[in-house]
Amino acid sequence: MYKILTLNNISPLGLQRLPRDKYEIGSEISQPDGVLLRSFKMHDMDIPTSVKAIGRAGAGVNNIPVDEMTKRGVPVFNAPGANANAVKELVLAGLLMASRNIHGAMKFAAGIQGDDAAVSVAVEAGKKNFVGSELPSKTLGVIGLGAIGVRVANAALSLGMKVVGYDPLISVQSAWQLSSGVEKAVSLDSLFSQCDAITVHVPLIDATRGIVNADRLKMMPKGGIIVNLARGGICDDKAVLASLDSGHTAAYVIDFPTEALMKHAKVISFPHLGASTNEAEENCAVMVADSVSGFLQDGTVTNAVNFPEAFMPRNSGTRITIANANVPNMVGQISTILANAGLNIADLLNKSRGDIAYTIIDLDGDIDDQTLESLRGIKGVLSLRKLPPVA
Ligand SMILES: NC(=O)C1=CN([C@@H]2O[C@H](COP(=O)(O)OP(=O)(O)OC[C@H]3O[C@@H](n4cnc5c(N)ncnc54)[C@H](O)[C@@H]3O)[C@@H](O)[C@H]2O)C=CC1
Numbered sequence: 001m002y003k004i005l006t007l008n009n010i011s012p013l014g015l016q017r018l019p020r021d022k023y024e025i026g027s028e029i030s031q032p033d034g035v036l037l038r039s040f041k042m043h044d045m046d047i048p049t050s051v052k053a054i055g056r057a058g059a060g061v062n063n064i065p066v067d068e069m070t071k072r073g074v075p076v077f078n079a080p081g082a083n084a085n086a087v088k089e090l091v092l093a094g095l096l097m098a099s100r101n102i103h104g105a106m107k108f109a110a111g112i113q114g115d116d117a118a119v120s121v122a123v124e125a126g127k128k129n130f131v132g133s134e135l136p137s138k139t140l141g142v143i144g145l146g147a148i149g150v151r152v153a154n155a156a157l158s159l160g161m162k163v164v165g166y167d168p169l170i171s172v173q174s175a176w177q178l179s180s181g182v183e184k185a186v187s188l189d190s191l192f193s194q195c196d197a198i199t200v201h202v203p204l205i206d207a208t209r210g211i212v213n214a215d216r217l218k219m220m221p222k223g224g225i226i227v228n229l230a231r232g233g234i235c236d237d238k239a240v241l242a243s244l245d246s247g248h249t250a251a252y253v254i255d256f257p258t259e260a261l262m263k264h265a266k267v268i269s270f271p272h273l274g275a276s277t278n279e280a281e282e283n284c285a286v287m288v289a290d291s292v293s294g295f296l297q298d299g300t301v302t303n304a305v306n307f308p309e310a311f312m313p314r315n316s317g318t319r320i321t322i323a324n325a326n327v328p329n330m331v332g333q334i335s336t337i338l339a340n341a342g343l344n345i346a347d348l349l350n351k352s353r354g355d356i357a358y359t360i361i362d363l364d365g366d367i368d369d370q371t372l373e374s375l376r377g378i379k380g381v382l383s384l385r386k387l388p389p390v391a
């Protein structure tokens with residue numbers, strides 16, 4: 001029986017992928033084998049040593065101590081692209097809300113008092129204060145062309161906008177999916193200087209913290225719109241507020257409001273709503289539950305942010321999996337110990353990613369505790385698991 005601790009509500013469709021004859025699931029589970037979460041902040045949590053896998057039902061993993069888990073040899077899985085359409089739709093909504101002053105106009109309309117005739121007079125008199133502008137005459141800058149950025153860029157093109165993108169680390173897959181109509185910015189500064197609206201779709205990491213800052217906001221034409229549905233911290237909120245106050249920036253759409261942001265008339269705040277659709281919640285939960293169960297039951301690795309992809313079909317024997325530092329002669333040391341124990345390797349897969357390597361070995365016969373301890377004793381081994389033969 002595997003024990004799964006849930007730190008947030010996970011869509012039942014995902015939890016159904018973990019059958020109850022094999023999985024005990026709950027929010028109060030002790031000594032869990034796996035953890036499933038969404039935005040719960042794990043940095044201050046004492047993560048039990050029983051944890052073998054963590055599954056983030058979403059994209060961003062800045063709420064998880066990934067480096068610490070890597071040192072423990074614990075994979076952290078996410079659900080790449082599973083909520084991208086949901087975020088794209090809210091970005092487009094935010095862009096339209098800002099460019100058509102929908103937010104202020106709705107507040108005005110909700111505040112009108114009186115009978116039908118009075119309402120009609122107030123509506124016609126008040127609407128001049130909310131004149132907006134249309135998207136086709138505008139240039140959108142998209143920073144980060146991954147699962148979400150590509151969808152936003154392509155959708156904005158189809159709405160008639162000119163689109164400029166920036167992503168020095170763009171993946172081959174994203175490059176294939178990106179419309180050829182999206183122009184490439186040579187630098188962030190160049191993107192800011194040519195865009196009327198800018199939307200960020202990068203992870204929050206040291207390199208992206210504060211990339212929307214006072215100097216770059218000044219490079220934008222007057223009346224610009226900033227959309228941040230990625231993470232608080234990617235935009236320097238103080239600089240954005242100052243630019244809104246000066247009248248240079250027209251609107252800020254944010255999915256991570258703070259007290260100061262929420263009070264501001266030119267800020268459109270959403271309550272971290274980007275991925276909150278039934279479809280996205282189900283997609284994310286299913287994808288990550290499958291990754292976690294694949295790892296717990298078979299040692300396979302799909303969509304981990306800190307482990308290499310690793311898949312080897314299961315034979316009927318005992319399987320061992322080893323995560324170790326990516327240094328020379330690890331496989332040599334492992335196979336020597338197995339040979340000395342009289343164990344034959346039926347199948348072996350060894351993959352690496354950066355500083356970490358991961359090995360799956362199917363054995364003819366069982367492996368005893370002493371041999372397992374010898375393997376654990378190899379310098380550089382981070383974690384080792386023995387998976388019983390498939391029933
Ligand atoms: N508001 C919400 O509910 C949601 C927010 N997000 C946020 O959006 C972010 C992006 O999500 P996805 O597009 O799914 O991730 P992704 O991993 O598919 O794309 C991220 C892109 O950012 C690029 N990138 C990384 N560093 C960069 C840099 N310094 N400059 C420019 N580009 C850089 C990468 O090359 C990659 O193409 C997530 O990390 C998360 O923080 C994601 C889903 C929901």
Ligand SMILES: O=C(O)CCC(=O)C(=O)O
Pocket residue numbers: 038039057058059060061083272275276
């Ligand atoms: O689970 C959520 O609602 C948040 C989604 C998110 O921020 C992400 O996937 O990075």
